[in-house]
Amino acid sequence: MYKKDFKILVVDDDPIARDVVFSILSKEGYYVVSAQDGFQAIDMMRKKDFSLLITDLVMPGIDGIELIKSALKISPEIASVVMTAYGTLDIALKAIELGAYDYITKPFKIEEILFLVSRCDKMIQIHKENRLLKKILSEIFKRNIVEIDKMGDLIDEIEKIGFFTSAEVKFLKKRIEKAYGKA
Secondary structure (H helix, E strand, O other), X not given: OOHHHOEXXXXXXXXXXXXXXXXXHHHOOOEEEEEOOHHHHHHHHHHOOOOEEEEEOOOOOOOHHHHHHXXXXXXXXXXXXXXXXXXXXXXXXXXHHOOOOEEEEOOOOHHHHHHHHHHHHHHHHHHHHHHHHHHHHHHHHHOOOOOHHHHHHHHHHHHHHOOOOHHHHHHHHHHHHHHHOOO
């Protein structure tokens, strides 16, 4: 996945903290949008799909924990990271238990946030690849005879997602052609 395709929503009621994270990630080439509170974030998530939610834990109105719960209802596949100046193991575990991928304590180093975002990106890639492979296996094992049209659709989907190299896709097409006469 290209960095511009990995959409990040940064939510923090502290404009300085929000702008720092926004700037760091934008300079790295990520598509980043920011929100000043949970209400604005929920509105944005309803209008656009995000790959990653980075949220402050303590905010007025809707705190980070409630925001993660709402985010997962809106977009079940979104990864989320909690930022907190109040970094305790209990808070981190609660956030992770409710669906957060990880947490980071403020103040943090630039390398820490970049490493964490990179890990989230890789995790999301693995989940997408896993879903795609399950879909392929399901199509294959659902029937005794593979429907070539369906396999062609799956190969097209594989190419669009970009998980496999063009050589791997060509290899898969060749195997199907050899086994079934066409792809």
